Amino acid sequence: MAKVIAVANQKGGVGKTATAISMGAALVEKGYKVLLVDVDDSGNPSLSKCLGAEAPEASLVDLMLMAFLNRDISKELNHVILTHEEGMDFIAAENKLAGVTDMLSAGTDDYEKKTVLKRIIDEVRKQYDFIILDAAPALNIMSINVLTAADEVIITTQPQGAAEEGIGELISSAGEVRKHSNPNLIVKGLLITMLDARTNYNKSKATEMTDGYTELGMKVFHTRIPRAVAAEECVEKKISILKYDPKSKVTAAYRAFVDEYLRYNK
Numbered sequence: 001m002a003k004v005i006a007v008a009n010q011k012g013g014v015g016k017t018a019t020a021i022s023m024g025a026a027l028v029e030k031g032y033k034v035l036l037v038d039v040d041d042s043g044n045p046s047l048s049k050c051l052g053a054e055a056p057e058a059s060l061v062d063l064m065l066m067a068f069l070n071r072d073i074s075k076e077l078n079h080v081i082l083t084h085e086e087g088m089d090f091i092a093a094e095n096k097l098a099g100v101t102d103m104l105s106a107g108t109d110d111y112e113k114k115t116v117l118k119r120i121i122d123e124v125r126k127q128y129d130f131i132i133l134d135a136a137p138a139l140n141i142m143s144i145n146v147l148t149a150a151d152e153v154i155i156t157t158q159p160q161g162a163a164e165e166g167i168g169e170l171i172s173s174a175g176e177v178r179k180h181s182n183p184n185l186i187v188k189g190l191l192i193t194m195l196d197a198r199t200n201y202n203k204s205k206a207t208e209m210t211d212g213y214t215e216l217g218m219k220v221f222h223t224r225i226p227r228a229v230a231a232e233e234c235v236e237k238k239i240s241i242l243k244y245d246p247k248s249k250v251t252a253a254y255r256a257f258v259d260e261y262l263r264y265n266k
């Protein structure tokens with residue numbers, strides 16, 4: 001039965017997609033069965049693009065519409081679940097996902113509209129060890145669906161003040177979701193990404209964030225993901241950084257992060 005992980009932060013450009021893909025690829029290397037789901041409704045489904053599914057024949061949009069209408073999605077899943085060359089399965093999104101968010105917002109049954117994604121995830125849960133949801137940098141009914149479908153959240157952040165604002169917002173959204181639609185949701189921990197160890201500001205901000213959030217009782221992963229150009233280049237190649245540059249320090253960091261995550265999960 002899969003563990004469902006949301007990778008989230010209510011600020012954009014903080015390494016959510018890079019983390020979802022790299023974590024997925026590193027788990028596959030270890031022999032786990034992984035499903036990635038692009039739940040980015042901001043008009044930029046970057047996980048889908050990074051995995052080479054710019055114009056999928058069928059996508060999360062179709063599944064969400066069917067689930068919203070309480071239709072049987074079991075047959076549609078076969079068309080929608082794609083397999084990447086590195087072995088992880090994924091469900092792509094499209095720009096049209098924003099329309100689904102509008103439709104959900106207009107829904108009248110509060111619990112029903114928050115649990116549409118959960119109904120989809122529950123249908124595929126048995127087939128995977130890990131399901132990773134890549135959320136949009138937003139607080140709306142779609143992000144509530146993400147937090148409702150998840151067992152746990154990993155918050156990614158750059159060591160910068162702006163990214164930090166999104167952490168507080170996400171923690172308070174998780175609290176709301178626990179009250180109303182997912183009492184078991186856990187904030188698993190904070191992962192510092194795109195750390196530029198050459199700048200003193202970045203280094204001291206990373207230390208400050210680690211100390212501050214640890215003091216508040218939150219797990220801050222010891223592994224920090226460094227900034228490197230290879231992590232940007234792999235996007236064009238439609239493969240993960242692990243495959244694009246196996247010797248990159250970012251690859252080593254994501255593998256170490258997955259080891260740390262799995263140890264912490266025991």
Ligand SMILES: Nc1ncnc2c1ncn2[C@@H]1O[C@H](COP(=O)(O)OP(=O)(O)OP(=O)(O)O)[C@@H](O)[C@H]1O
Nearest residue numbers: 012013014015016017018137194226227228231232
């Ligand atoms: N470790 C890294 N080093 C250098 N660049 C990185 C690294 N991780 C991600 N990037 C780049 O930073 C940008 C933002 O990363 P990413 O798309 O993963 O963030 P995001 O939080 O998912 O963004 P959004 O909220 O807009 O979906 C991308 O161009 C990505 O290629």
